Amino acid sequence: MASLRVDLGPRSYSILIGDGSSKEGIAALPRLLKGKKIAVVTNPVVSRLFAGKTLRLLRKAGFKPSVITLPDGERYKTIQHLARIYDGLIEGHFDRADAILALGGGVVGDMAGFAAATYMRGIDFVQFPTTLLAQVDSSVGGKTGIDYPGGKNIVGAFYQPRLVVCDLSALKTLPEREYRCGMAEVIKYGVIRDARFFAWLEGNIKEVAARKTAALETIIRKSCACKGAVVAADEREADIRAILNFGHTFAHGIETALDYKRIKHGEAVAIGMVLAGRLSYSLGLIPQKTAERVKRLIAAYGLPTSLPTDLSPAEVVEGMAHDKKIISGAWRFVVYDRIGNAYVKDGLSRSEIAAAIRL
Numbered sequence: 074m075a076s077l078r079v080d081l082g083p084r085s086y087s088i089l090i091g092d093g094s095s096k097e098g099i100a101a102l103p104r105l106l107k108g109k110k111i112a113v114v115t116n117p118v119v120s121r122l123f124a125g126k127t128l129r130l131l132r133k134a135g136f137k138p139s140v141i142t143l144p145d146g147e148r149y150k151t152i153q154h155l156a157r158i159y160d161g162l163i164e165g166h167f168d169r170a171d172a173i174l175a176l177g178g179g180v181v182g183d184m185a186g187f188a189a190a191t192y193m194r195g196i197d198f199v200q201f202p203t204t205l206l207a208q209v210d211s212s213v214g215g216k217t218g219i220d221y222p223g224g225k226n227i228v229g230a231f232y233q234p235r236l237v238v239c240d241l242s243a244l245k246t247l248p249e250r251e252y253r254c255g256m257a258e259v260i261k262y263g264v265i266r267d268a269r270f271f272a273w274l275e276g277n278i279k280e281v282a283a284r285k286t287a288a289l290e291t292i293i294r295k296s297c298a299c300k301g302a303v304v305a306a307d308e309r310e311a312d313i314r315a316i317l318n319f320g321h322t323f324a325h326g327i328e329t330a331l332d333y334k335r336i337k338h339g340e341a342v343a344i345g346m347v348l349a350g351r352l353s354y355s356l357g358l359i360p361q362k363t364a365e366r367v368k369r370l371i372a373a374y375g376l377p378t379s380l381p382t383d384l385s386p387a388e389v390v391e392g393m394a395h396d397k398k399i400i401s402g403a404w405r406f407v408v409y410d411r412i413g414n415a416y417v418k419d420g421l422s423r424s425e426i427a428a429a430i431r432l
């Protein structure tokens with residue numbers, strides 16, 4: 074089992090990664106948490122698969138667990154369903170010593186984390202992510218929140234977990250499309266920070282696609298190491314953390330234009346990374362063959378690399394104009410000047426972006 078540390082002073086925490094690591098993770102909780110009550114926040118799909126074992130291990134570790142089940146899906150990442158978590162905590166007489174365990178993908182993790190950040194002005198929480206996307210991205214770094222009319226993740230807080238436990242065995246049941254979406258974020262880390270990892274992903278496509286344990290451990294460890302280091306350097310996204318949004322501004326433009334239907338976030342990120350490559354090329358930062366190399370890897374993992382035929386570049390640009398990362402009208406994008414080195418480029422014009430998409 075691998076163990077990484079996210080170094081944030083008093084808010085530092087470990088990430089445990091391994092096949093069956095929930096056992097060790099739960100055994101470690103009595104040392105990390107003050108109280109005995111723990112609310113497992115989950116959804117029906119994940120609950121059916123993993124709640125029984127999680128509750129057994131929690132009881133064995135001396136906890137009194139209860140379960141709060143949210144409906145499955147991004148459309149329930151709302152203030153009304155957040156209230157269900159508060160209701161469950163109040164009914165269970167949770168106090169400031171008690172804790173929340175998020176058991177699920179990014180939707181459950183973001184909501185459970187935000188409930189933990191706000192219930193009684195903050196109680197402990199731990200992340201037990203069960204999707205690839207949550208294991209390599211959303212469970213690490215402390216971004217928590219909900220969607221609200223007017224924006225996705227627009228209400229939220231930075232609030233770090235006390236522990237993250239990535240149990241590789243959870244990924245066996247993950248639908249193929251969800252797995253591929255997580256791979257978009259994995260490829261992102263190679264492009265933005267780690268050229269050797271990028272090359273490793275090129276050389277191990279079969280093992281990763283087959284979800285071999287050793288390959289899973291490598292991709293999750295490398296991804297979490299990258300994310301943890303970036304977050305440790307800039308917890309609140311004042312600066313370098315923005316590189317984690319590589320491909321995401323384009324992705325949000327695509328998702329907005331499609332009204333968040335038909336396409337999954339990871340698929341939009343995949344196309345977004347290809348567009349960010351075109352932008353980097355059109356700004357003269359990389360040769361075309363570098364952008365093509367990134368595109369080839371994205372395609373090799375079964376992800377889309379071009380816009381749906383019925384979506385025009387103009388519609389994507391219009392969709393991006395509403396992104397909360399386009400700060401006060403300034404167009405800010407993450408570009409790269411070689412594989413393994415991304416940075417934020419400010420002050421781009423709308424027409425430069427539109428031209429890059431059309432390339």
Ligand code: NAD
Pocket residue numbers: 116118119122145146147150177178179180181183203204205206207210211212213214215216217226243244245246247248251254
């Ligand atoms: P998700 O949580 O909706 O999970 C995807 C689907 O997989 C769901 O139907 C879920 O029930 C199912 N599932 C979960 N684990 C499973 C398993 N082991 N086996 C079978 N099915 C399983 O989606 P996601 O992609 O994990 O997360 C997306 C969310 O994460 C979005 O709301 C996004 O905003 C958020 N996010 C947050 C951050 C962050 O830094 N906080 C980063 C990226 C994304």
Ligand code: GLY
Pocket residue numbers: 210213214216310314317318
């Ligand atoms: N997912 C981007 C971030 O955590 O900053």
